[in-house]
Amino acid sequence: MIRTQRLAAGLCALLAALTAGLAFPAGAVADETTANAPKVNLVLDVSGSMRAKDIDGGSRMAAAKQAFNEVLDATPEEVRLGIRTLGANYPGDDQKTGCKDTAQLYPVGPLDRTEAKAAVATLTPTGWTPIGPALLKAAEDLDGGTGSKRIVLISDGEDTCAPLDPCEVAREIAAKGIGLTIDTLGLVPNVKMRQQLSCIAEATGGTYTSVEHTDELTDKVNQLVDRAADPVVTPVATRGADSCAKAPTLKSGLYTDREEFGQERWYRVDLDPGKELRASVSVSADRAMNPDYGLLVRAVTVHGREIVRGEAAGNGRTDVISTGLRYPKAESDDDEAPAETVCVQVTNSYSAAAGVKTTPGMPLELTVDVVDGPSQASDVASFGLGRGWWLLGALVLAGFLAGVLWGWLSRWRVAVWRTN
Amino acid sequence: MRITRVLSTTLLALGLAATPAAADSTPSASPSEDGSAPTTAGTSFRTATEVDQGRTATASGSAGDYLYWSFPADAGQRPTVTAKVKLPEEHTGQTWQVDVYDGLRRRQSCQYGAQTRTAAPGTASLELACVLRTVRAWSEPWADDPLPGTYYVRLTVVGLKTADLGLPVGAELRVDSKDIGGSAAVDGSLAEPLVPGVAVKSSADDEDDPSASAVLSSIEPDDGWSSGWWSTAGCGPGSAACWPRSPGSAGTP
Structure with a gap:
C-alpha cells in the first residue's frame, strides 16, 4: 500500500518535474531538494x-x-x-x-x-x-x-x-x-x-x-x-537569556537551546487577547546524571508575577524530562488592546557527579504554539432556563399551558360529538 | 508581467512540492491511513511514530533504546495503553516501564495498570499497561487534566545491567479506549486540540508552503476531533445536571 502510494507520488513527481523542468533550469530545482x-x-x-x-x-x-x-x-x-x-x-x-x-x-x-x-x-x-x-x-x-x-x-x-x-x-x-x-x-x-x-x-x-x-x-x-x-521538523536554534528583559521573542515553532546545570533560560512570547499560549519544554540527559531530577517552566508577566507553571520531576534512568504549560489570555473588549509579553522561564534540577563536564549545557527543546483561546463553559442550560428555579417555573408554566390546551381540546371534541 | 510571475511561482511550487524527495518527505495524513500498523518506533518526542487507536504497532530495538509512539485521544475517551516486550533469549533481569505524556509533554498519571515491571532472568516477555484518566474537553490551565490531542508513549528499560545493553528486543504497543460518555463531559472546549505544532501547521496550510511539509504531529482520530459544540452533558432525561441541586444553588448557572 505504501509502495503504491510512493509509486503514485513518484509518477506525480515525474509529471510535475517535467512541467517544472520546461519552465526552469533543472539546477534550481535540484538545489532546492538536495538542501x-x-x-x-x-x-x-x-x-x-x-x-x-x-x-x-x-x-x-x-x-x-x-x-x-x-x-x-x-x-x-x-x-x-x-x-x-x-x-x-x-x-x-x-x-x-x-x-x-x-x-x-x-x-x-x-x-x-x-x-x-x-x-x-x-x-x-x-x-x-x-x-x-x-x-x-x-x-x-x-x-x-x-x-x-x-x-x-x-x-x-x-x-x-x-x-x-x-x-x-x-x-x-x-x-x-x-x-x-x-x-x-x-x-x-x-x-x-x-x-x-x-x-x-x-x-x-x-x-x-x-x-x-x-x-x-x-x-x-x-x-x-x-x-x-523519515521527515522530521528541524528545530530552530535560539539562545535564551538570563533575564526576561534580554530574552529573545519567539513565535510559534520548534526551538533548541542549551541549558547548563542550575542555569535559568528566559524567552518571551507576544500574546494577543483571546489567544492561548502553549509551551512545552524538554531537557535531555545527554551525560551521566544523578538519578533524581526535575524541570520547571513558568509563564511570568513582565512585572514578575507568575501566571502558570509546569512542573516535572522524576528518578531513575531517563533520556529526557519534559513538561509544558497552557495560558489562555482572556478576550478584551477593546479591539486595539495590545499584545501581552509573556516571559517563559525554564530551570532544571539535573545534577551530575563531580568530574562530569558541565559545559556545553544539556540540549533543550522548546515548542511554542499560539492558538485561539478555549471557549469556556458554553451555557447548555440556555440562559439559565435549563436548571434551577427557572426550570421549575418553566415546567409549571408548561404544565399549566398543556392542561389548558388539553382541556380545551377535550371540550371541543365533546362539543363536536354532541352536535353529530 | 504579473501573470508570468504568478504562473512561474505556481509552476516552481508544483515542481518543488512534487520532486521525489519532497513527495516522500510529505508525511501522509496518518501512518495508518491505509489500514496498516507501523512497524517502527521513534526515538524522541519529535520523531515519535504515529499509531491509531485499536491498531497494534510493532517495533524492534535494542535494550536501552527509548521507544516513542504517539496516538490521538479525544474528549470522553479513557485510553488504555498496553505494551508487550519480547526480551532476548538470555538476559540477567530487566525492568521496563511505560510512560504516557500529553500533547504538552506533561507526564500523565495512570489510574491503574502495571506501568513498571521487572522480568526475572530468562523470562521471554513481559506486559505493561496504563489506564489513563478520562480525557476532558476543557480544563483550567492550572490543572493537568488530560485534554484532547496527541498523546506520547515512551517505552524503555529503566533497570539494566551493562551485560544486557544493546541486546535485541521486540515491542508491541496497542491503545484502546473506553467511551465514558456524558458522565465525563464538561462545558467548554479548546479551540484547537493539544497537538504540538498545530499553530505552525494551520499557518502553513494557509500559505501552501511546500517547505513546511514535515509537521510535529499530524495525528487525528479516525472521525476527526469532536468540535465540542454538542455536549452530552445537556439535559438528558436521566441527567441530574438539569434539576435543581438545592435551593442554595438556585440561580447559579
Missing part, C-alpha cells in the same frame, strides 16, 4: 581486530561487507550516503600516526551503488581504532544542508586513542546544534566497549545496539538509514 535531503555517514571500523572469525563462522569484516552490500541496495533514493573508514590504512605501531588514520571511502552524496560496493570490497582489516577523530571528520563530511544528519558507527573494539574521549567528542558535535545523531553498533562487544558506544549514542540522542549475527547488523543499519529518510 534538505537527509544525509547518512556510515563509519566502519577496519582495525586489525576485525579479522576475528566470530560472527556466524565468518570474520567480522566479512559480516560488515555483506551487511554493507545489502544496505547499499536498500538505501532510499533521497538519502545522501557516505562511507568513512577508521584504521584502514596504517598498519604500524606508532600510536600518533595510527590515531590519525581515518579516510573518506565514499563521499556523502547521491549514491552510485556499484561504485560504493566496489569501494567497500577493497577494505582489509589493518590498523588502530581512532573513534574520536573519525567522528569529528565524519561530522565535517555531513556539513551543510538543512536535512536530518546521522552517523552510523560500526565498531568492534573500544577507542585505542586516549586521551581523546570519543564520548566527549560526540557531546561536542551535538553541541554544535546541527541536529546530528550518532547511532552505534558494537560487534561482539565487551563491557567497556558497550559503555563507551552507548555513551556516544546517548550524548547525541542515538541508539546503541549489540550485534552478534550478520542479519542483525544488516537489519539494524537498514533501519537506521530508513529512519534518517
Whole structure:
C-alpha cells in the first residue's frame, strides 16, 4: 500500500518535474531538494581486530561487507550516503600516526551503488581504532544542508586513542546544534566497549545496539538509514537569556537551546487577547546524571508575577524530562488592546557527579504554539432556563399551558360529538 | 508581467512540492491511513511514530533504546495503553516501564495498570499497561487534566545491567479506549486540540508552503476531533445536571 502510494507520488513527481523542468533550469530545482535531503555517514571500523572469525563462522569484516552490500541496495533514493573508514590504512605501531588514520571511502552524496560496493570490497582489516577523530571528520563530511544528519558507527573494539574521549567528542558535535545523531553498533562487544558506544549514542540522542549475527547488523543499519529518510521538523536554534528583559521573542515553532546545570533560560512570547499560549519544554540527559531530577517552566508577566507553571520531576534512568504549560489570555473588549509579553522561564534540577563536564549545557527543546483561546463553559442550560428555579417555573408554566390546551381540546371534541 | 510571475511561482511550487524527495518527505495524513500498523518506533518526542487507536504497532530495538509512539485521544475517551516486550533469549533481569505524556509533554498519571515491571532472568516477555484518566474537553490551565490531542508513549528499560545493553528486543504497543460518555463531559472546549505544532501547521496550510511539509504531529482520530459544540452533558432525561441541586444553588448557572 505504501509502495503504491510512493509509486503514485513518484509518477506525480515525474509529471510535475517535467512541467517544472520546461519552465526552469533543472539546477534550481535540484538545489532546492538536495538542501534538505537527509544525509547518512556510515563509519566502519577496519582495525586489525576485525579479522576475528566470530560472527556466524565468518570474520567480522566479512559480516560488515555483506551487511554493507545489502544496505547499499536498500538505501532510499533521497538519502545522501557516505562511507568513512577508521584504521584502514596504517598498519604500524606508532600510536600518533595510527590515531590519525581515518579516510573518506565514499563521499556523502547521491549514491552510485556499484561504485560504493566496489569501494567497500577493497577494505582489509589493518590498523588502530581512532573513534574520536573519525567522528569529528565524519561530522565535517555531513556539513551543510538543512536535512536530518546521522552517523552510523560500526565498531568492534573500544577507542585505542586516549586521551581523546570519543564520548566527549560526540557531546561536542551535538553541541554544535546541527541536529546530528550518532547511532552505534558494537560487534561482539565487551563491557567497556558497550559503555563507551552507548555513551556516544546517548550524548547525541542515538541508539546503541549489540550485534552478534550478520542479519542483525544488516537489519539494524537498514533501519537506521530508513529512519534518517523519515521527515522530521528541524528545530530552530535560539539562545535564551538570563533575564526576561534580554530574552529573545519567539513565535510559534520548534526551538533548541542549551541549558547548563542550575542555569535559568528566559524567552518571551507576544500574546494577543483571546489567544492561548502553549509551551512545552524538554531537557535531555545527554551525560551521566544523578538519578533524581526535575524541570520547571513558568509563564511570568513582565512585572514578575507568575501566571502558570509546569512542573516535572522524576528518578531513575531517563533520556529526557519534559513538561509544558497552557495560558489562555482572556478576550478584551477593546479591539486595539495590545499584545501581552509573556516571559517563559525554564530551570532544571539535573545534577551530575563531580568530574562530569558541565559545559556545553544539556540540549533543550522548546515548542511554542499560539492558538485561539478555549471557549469556556458554553451555557447548555440556555440562559439559565435549563436548571434551577427557572426550570421549575418553566415546567409549571408548561404544565399549566398543556392542561389548558388539553382541556380545551377535550371540550371541543365533546362539543363536536354532541352536535353529530 | 504579473501573470508570468504568478504562473512561474505556481509552476516552481508544483515542481518543488512534487520532486521525489519532497513527495516522500510529505508525511501522509496518518501512518495508518491505509489500514496498516507501523512497524517502527521513534526515538524522541519529535520523531515519535504515529499509531491509531485499536491498531497494534510493532517495533524492534535494542535494550536501552527509548521507544516513542504517539496516538490521538479525544474528549470522553479513557485510553488504555498496553505494551508487550519480547526480551532476548538470555538476559540477567530487566525492568521496563511505560510512560504516557500529553500533547504538552506533561507526564500523565495512570489510574491503574502495571506501568513498571521487572522480568526475572530468562523470562521471554513481559506486559505493561496504563489506564489513563478520562480525557476532558476543557480544563483550567492550572490543572493537568488530560485534554484532547496527541498523546506520547515512551517505552524503555529503566533497570539494566551493562551485560544486557544493546541486546535485541521486540515491542508491541496497542491503545484502546473506553467511551465514558456524558458522565465525563464538561462545558467548554479548546479551540484547537493539544497537538504540538498545530499553530505552525494551520499557518502553513494557509500559505501552501511546500517547505513546511514535515509537521510535529499530524495525528487525528479516525472521525476527526469532536468540535465540542454538542455536549452530552445537556439535559438528558436521566441527567441530574438539569434539576435543581438545592435551593442554595438556585440561580447559579
